[in-house]
Amino acid sequence: MLIDWFTVIAQVVNFLILVWLLKHFLYRPILDAIDAREKRIARELADADAKKAEARKERDEFQHKNEEFDQQRSALMNKVTEEAKTERQRLLDEARQAADALSAKRYEALQNDAHNLNQAISRRTQQEVFAIARKALTDLAAASLEERLAEVFTRRLREMDEQAKRSLGEAIKTASEPALVRSAFDLPAAQRTAIQQALNQAFSAEIPIRFETAPELISGIELTANGQKVAWSIADYLVSLEKGVAELLKEKEQAEAQAQARAQAKKPSVLTQQIGQRAYELYEEHGHKAGHAAEDWEQAEHEIRKEILRPVKTGPKAEIKPRAKANLEPEAEAKPEDKVAHEPASKVDPVPEGKSADKVGSKPAAKDAPGSAAKAEAKPATEAEPKPEGKPVAKPEATAETEPEKKSR
């Protein structure tokens, strides 16, 4: 028999025991372990997912921040570049303007210097010329000459035209003071009576006269009454001559100054442009380095000026300049002189009312004097030169020199 029933039963029992054993020792622990591991893995995966989500969120956030930062940076960069550009432009403009101003100033100063020099020269020349004339005439003047002058004066009174005669007569009659007759030398009694007679005859009335000596007249006689004046003197003629010369110089100067101004109007700007161009070339040569703008400009200016002056120096430029300066000068000087010359030019001049006749009379003489005064200082004074002359001279010299300077600037 192949089947042993005891063995069968035993094997069934054995098998059941084995089932229990394996269930207890194998399946359950293994399955539990697997379950635990799966749970753990699931938990870890969930954690990982959560962390991943968090990380993604953070990454997004950082990305966003990064983008923002980039944008801000680029914006700032643009801003800075823009600012630098404008700053550069501004600096360039400033430098250009400064250079323009500098060159203009220099040009102006140069012109002023030349102008002043020419003014001084012409004034001096004028003064010298008149001083010489005055001196020569003063030297010639003498009592015998005075006699002749008195004759001429009386003749003049007689030959006066009607209108002037009437106005002068009225002035003499209405005057509270006696009419003043001034002469360079003391008039002898005969001549005084002759003048008195001539006056009486001219105005057909008894006219009170006061005689006075005025050496600044050089040579001549002058009648002043209540602001009206009749005169014949060499100073008078000299003043008239001065005025004529001044007017001539003024006309000439004005015409040429205009031409000069037109010619030179463009010059600084063209120059500046050239200098600017050259400065930029230098800046490029130096490799676009900042901080040398002023040096570059100086160098460029130097080069350009050199370039321009080289061919021109021998040519017309050298000629033009002095001429312009010589012409510029009289314009300023004509003004004070104009005033001075005005009074003696017309025979009968209205004198400002508030001023006394005495003051008005001395005025032109005083202003004419500086030339002779200057000469008197330079050379030892001649014998004929009277001392009192020094006093009235000192003041006008100062005013005559300072005034034109102020006006010309």
Place this chain on the structure above:
Amino acid sequence: MHLSPDEIIFWQSGFVKLNATIVYTWGLMAVLAVGSKLVTRKLSTGLQRTRWQNLLEIVVTGIDKQIAEVGMSQPQKYLGFLGTLFLFVAMASLFTIVPGYEPPTGSLSTTAALAICVFVAVPLFGIEDQGLGGYLGDYLKPTVIMLPFNIISELSRTLALAVRLFGNMMSGTMILAILLTITPFIFPIAMSALGLLTGMVQAYIFSILATVYIAAATRVRKPKPVPAPEPAAKQ
């Protein structure tokens, strides 16, 4: 020359006796239990695990998967019984590489005992699953006339299980013994290797058949509730 290890009797006292089948079975049981105990004593639930644990996990999850493939909705419920069947038969044939060992499955008593276990387990699982009436009702399907045929098939398949396993295991040892007498060199090794293979195949067949029988007994009325847990299982 003996056909079955039952014939090797170490000790006998009347009906009770201690033959090679029982002794070797105990040996297998001891090896299996102690081995599992040793391995599962220090189980790791982390990602790092020992090679032995890995092996056992592969075995257990493999059996579990196999049961699930047959169509059982709750494989772990039957894992103890069916897994033990497979492991016992497989180990019995695997130990044939040990000299002097007689596989207990080579005894018709052992295979009959296993078949009886299956024979008893099938209605037990069926009744547990469907209730007594439900299980017994299966014998009347599709008609009452089929009742005797159903009963016969139940008995015959149990018999077939026992005889198939016995025949294969016994033949394996028998062939080995015969070949050893004819050609003692090399050829028996090849046959022994073949025996290992057939033993594994038999273990698989035996446990799969038992699974199929149990599945047939339990899942007749299952199709209705099955769709419901599926989405739940997916979650």
